[in-house]
Amino acid sequence: MSIDLETPTAREPGGPPPLDTAGFLRWCWRQLTSMRIALILLFLLAIASIPGTVLPQRGLDPIRVTDWIEGNPTWGPLLDRLGFFDVYAAPWFAAIYLLLFISVIGCVIPRTRIHWRAMRATPPPPPRFLDRMPGFRTWTTCAREAEVLDKAEADLRARRWRVDRGPCWVAAEKGYLRETGNLLFHAALIALLVSIAYGALFGWRGNVIVREGTGFSDTLTQYDAWGGGRLVSPDNLPPFSFTLDDFRVDFERSAAQRGAPRMFEADLSVRPEPGAPTEAVMVRVNEPFSVDGAKVFLVGHGYAPVLELRDALGRVVHQDGVVFLPQDGNFTSTGVLKSPDATPSLGFQGLFLPTAAVDDVRGPHSIFPAPDDPAVFLSAWAGDLGLDSGVPQSVYALKTEGMTQLGLEALRPGQSWDLPGGNGTIAFVGLERWASFQIAHDPGKEPALISAMVALLGLMMSLFIRRRRVWVRVADEGAGVTLVTTAGLMRSDEGEVSEDVDAAAQALGERTLA
Amino acid sequence: MNATSLAEWSNVAVYSAMFALTAAFIAFAVGFAARGQRVLTPQRVAVGAGAPVIEAPPAPVAYPAGQRASHIGLALTWLSFGVLLVGLVLRGLWAGRVPWGNMYEFSLSSAAGILGVYLVMSLRRDVRWLGLFITGATLLTLGLAVTVLYTEAAQLVPALKSWWLVIHVLAAVICGGAFTIAAGITLLYLWRERAERLDRVTGVVTKLPDAARLDTLAYRILIFAFPLWTFAVIAGAIWAENAWGRYWGWDPKETWAFITWVTYAGYLHARATAGWRGRRSAYISLLGFASFLINYFGVNLFVNSLHSYAGL
Numbered sequence: 093m094s095i096d097l098e099t100p101t102a103r104e105p106g107g108p109p110p111l112d113t114a115g116f117l118r119w120c121w122r123q124l125t126s127m128r129i130a131l132i133l134l135f136l137l138a139i140a141s142i143p144g145t146v147l148p149q150r151g152l153d154p155i156r157v158t159d160w161i162e163g164n165p166t167w168g169p170l171l172d173r174l175g176f177f178d179v180y181a182a183p184w185f186a187a188i189y190l191l192l193f194i195s196v197i198g199c200v201i202p203r204t205r206i207h208w209r210a211m212r213a214t215p216p217p218p219p220r221f222l223d224r225m226p227g228f229r230t231w232t233t234c235a236r237e238a239e240v241l242d243k244a245e246a247d248l249r250a251r252r253w254r255v256d257r258g259p260c261w262v263a264a265e266k267g268y269l270r271e272t273g274n275l276l277f278h279a280a281l282i283a284l285l286v287s288i289a290y291g292a293l294f295g296w297r298g299n300v301i302v303r304e305g306t307g308f309s310d311t312l313t314q315y316d317a318w319g320g321g322r323l324v325s326p327d328n329l330p331p332f333s334f335t336l337d338d339f340r341v342d343f344e345r346s347a348a349q350r351g352a353p354r355m356f357e358a359d360l361s362v363r364p365e366p367g368a369p370t371e372a373v374m375v376r377v378n379e380p381f382s383v384d385g386a387k388v389f390l391v392g393h394g395y396a397p398v399l400e401l402r403d404a405l406g407r408v409v410h411q412d413g414v415v416f417l418p419q420d421g422n423f424t425s426t427g428v429l430k431s432p433d434a435t436p437s438l439g440f441q442g443l444f445l446p447t448a449a450v451d452d453v454r455g456p457h458s459i460f461p462a463p464d465d466p467a468v469f470l471s472a473w474a475g476d477l478g479l480d481s482g483v484p485q486s487v488y489a490l491k492t493e494g495m496t497q498l499g500l501e502a503l504r505p506g507q508s509w510d511l512p513g514g515n516g517t518i519a520f521v522g523l524e525r526w527a528s529f530q531i532a533h534d535p536g537k538e539p540a541l542i543s544a545m546v547a548l549l550g551l552m553m554s555l556f557i558r559r560r561r562v563w564v565r566v567a568d569e570g571a572g573v574t575l576v577t578t579a580g581l582m583r584s585d586e587g588e589v590s591e592d593v594d595a596a597a598q599a600l601g602e603r604t605l606a
Numbered sequence: 607m608n609a610t611s612l613a614e615w616s617n618v619a620v621y622s623a624m625f626a627l628t629a630a631f632i633a634f635a636v637g638f639a640a641r642g643q644r645v646l647t648p649q650r651v652a653v654g655a656g657a658p659v660i661e662a663p664p665a666p667v668a669y670p671a672g673q674r675a676s677h678i679g680l681a682l683t684w685l686s687f688g689v690l691l692v693g694l695v696l697r698g699l700w701a702g703r704v705p706w707g708n709m710y711e712f713s714l715s716s717a718a719g720i721l722g723v724y725l726v727m728s729l730r731r732d733v734r735w736l737g738l739f740i741t742g743a744t745l746l747t748l749g750l751a752v753t754v755l756y757t758e759a760a761q762l763v764p765a766l767k768s769w770w771l772v773i774h775v776l777a778a779v780i781c782g783g784a785f786t787i788a789a790g791i792t793l794l795y796l797w798r799e800r801a802e803r804l805d806r807v808t809g810v811v812t813k814l815p816d817a818a819r820l821d822t823l824a825y826r827i828l829i830f831a832f833p834l835w836t837f838a839v840i841a842g843a844i845w846a847e848n849a850w851g852r853y854w855g856w857d858p859k860e861t862w863a864f865i866t867w868v869t870y871a872g873y874l875h876a877r878a879t880a881g882w883r884g885r886r887s888a889y890i891s892l893l894g895f896a897s898f899l900i901n902y903f904g905v906n907l908f909v910n911s912l913h914s915y916a917g918l
């Protein structure tokens with residue numbers, strides 16, 4: 093078991109820092125690039141990742157973050173300010189990995205230099221006493237010294253050892269690629285980080301909900317949510333568009349895992365650019381399609397009950413599908429309809445149940461995700477919708493301050509409800525489906541994959557290649573007898589060198605005196 | 607054979623595997639208790655510096671009762687492994703997919719992973735002394751699977767239908783086996799190391815190999831498991847990219863896989879850092895195993911994650 097003394101591995105900076113500035117800076121750098129600090133930083137990175145798996149995170153679930161902060165008025169805002177709801181983008185998290193990567197660079201560069209020199213150096217001559225070395229063996233032969241050494245050298249070279257020859261010895265070393273692999277691994281980690289950063293700066297991603305029969309074109313205003321890197325111009329998105337022609341789902345009906353989704357797929361007509369002919373594309377989970385450098389993924393689906401609303405004057409002010417967002421696995425869904433044009437302005441909060449059931453504990457809820465027995469529960473409000481205040485509002489939430497509740501009603505398909513006080517009529521006339529898509533462009537992902545593969549290759553080289561030395565020494569015993577001695581040295585952490593020595597000895601026709 | 611009977615036969619196979627494993631456990635226990643007579647290896651006797659080496663002839667090996675018992679234990683472990691694989695295949699045939707769609711199946715696969723890694727090790731070196739702990743751990747896993755985690759089979763949800771899933775989970779299952787064995791050996795190492803340090807190698811501790819050997823063995827397993835885990839994480843990222851449009855999203859499951867990876871990388875570093883070899887690096891590798899367990903059990907059961915498909 094040996095630690096490689098020629099690399100900075102074993103270099104452990106000790107002692108207090110010197111007092112002059114240059115010396116102090118050098119001391120800091122040496123600390124930062126030491127194995128001990130690398131170890132501590134790795135540890136810190138692991139620990140710093142934990143809070144993000146315990147606390148809700150903005151990037152994954154912004155609503156739960158808001159709930160959490162509201163539910164914990166003391167800790168919530170404090171943790172929020174410290175970035176605990178966005179851990180992986182927090183400055184302290186970045187500080188750890190940036191320090192770690194500076195440390196890697198500071199570590200890899202000098203090691204590369206040393207390794208470069210080691211790769212060209214010749215293996216060192218055998219130490220004076222070989223008898224304590226692993227695989228040590230010795231025997232006598234009638235062959236001449238030079239003959240033995242020639243044979244040893246030829247054999248070792250044929251098995252691709254690096255060989256050096258002295259007057260009465262042959263020294264061989266093998267496994268330089270271990271260190272090469274290790275350096276490759278660490279360098280590839282840096283490349284991976286750079287690729288991720290590149291993707292974050294130049295990539296973008298958006299989400300959009302599209303109802304059956306309607307379309308989408310790739311401009312910022314059409315997205316429900318969009319986020320892009322600092323160096324992306326949202327005005328120059330690739331100009332494709334598509335319509336959702338058909339959407340099919342299928343749910344498990346047998347008792348085991350009843351209601352689990354079994355299949356969903358969407359038929360799209362895609363137009364790669366304005367004026368181009370459309371192509372028919374089918375998208376499934378795990379089977380995105382690529383268009384113009386962007387990838388379109390099917391990520392979710394739900395129901396859009398078609399509601400027809402007449403106001404107090406009898407005008408049809410709304411007649412279209414309304415997107416309801418699923419709240420549970422059985423697609424108990426909530427949605428909102430706002431009609432500022434009605435007289436008076438009307439707003440509805442709704443609950444849609446594909447297979448309706450009502451019980452005392454849970455109230456109205458759905459017991460199966462397919463529309464076997466659909467119903468909409470509506471709560472009607474009249475008054476100021478607050479849309480003119482200039483503050484942007486979610487289309488999925490109704491601000492009911494300043495409104496009066498008119499009543500509650502449950503509707504089955506085909507049923508209608510005359511709103512109390514002659515405020516109009518609403519009818520549940522049909523059911524559409526919608527599908528949600530994630531559209532992503534990440535120019536860093538191919539470099540990231542390549543870096544990861546190179547890292548894996550380097551890692552395997554670094555762990556599985558063993559660096560070892562073998563020596564053969566000869567001595568003239570007189571009377572035409574030559575004493576041959578072989579021994580080896582394992583320079584990696586693991587494994588046995590004796591097999592290599594055995595092989596070398598065998599090639600020389602070793603005879604033991606047993 | 608109709609579908610239901612396939613599932614029933616799968617259950618029969620799992621119970622039979624547990625039965626064989628229990629027998630193996632007992633046999634290994636007998637073998638372990640009888641340890642103390644060291645397995646004889648050829649000794650090299652150096653007769654003075656530079657003198658010819660004389661290979662001592664191997665002593666005639668008469669198998670003591672204990673060794674025979676652990677031979678039987680190993681044979682029974684092979685049997686149990688084979689039967690368990692049959693159970694997994696039947697389960698997969700019944701469900702029409704790979705048998706790791708829920709925690710029950712994943713636990714069966716993990717048990718097969720532990721046994722498989724151990725048996726492959728046993729081809730290369732004498733690890734019968736370890737059999738007691740391996741069969742014990744596997745029995746525990748299987749017991750948990752058939753009692754607490756049992757789920758009727760069903761098909762996978764659409765996001766899980768991918769070849770990358772098969773590769774990703776297969777790699778993770780093998781890693782799970784290797785991590786478990788390495789953690790077990792590391793615990794034994796800490797036990798033995800303490801006894802050696804305090805000069806109190808008595809009783810059961812004498813039946814364990816030297817601390818240095820245990821340490822090296824755990825290291826060898828981990829340098830096999832670590833690149834495989836790296837690969838499993840990469841395969842998972844490719845799968846995630848295909849399913850969700852991003853290869854890494856800091857989902858709890860992904861994050862714990864990352865923590866596990868970083869911690870084991872810390873272990874490998876520690877072994878190369880002055881003052882960190884031995885006990886300290888052993889503790890780090892146990893931390894790595896703890897985060898693996900959190901990833902496997904904790905995240906599936908308690909955390910709301912895209913990966914929560916436990917189907918309990």
Ligand code: HEM
Pocket residue numbers: 096100101125126127130134192193195196197199200274278281551554555585870871874875878
């Ligand atoms: C991103 C952070 C890092 C990760 C994930 C990482 C990971 C690894 C892994 C898995 C190994 C094992 C390969 C082997 O044993 O040959 C290793 C080895 C090594 N690392 Fe790192 N490393 C990181 C940062 C660093 C830094 C900052 C340094 C410099 C101080 C460093 C120096 C070394 C050295 C010298 C070895 C060889 C140890 C040996 O000879 O066994 N690493 N690293």
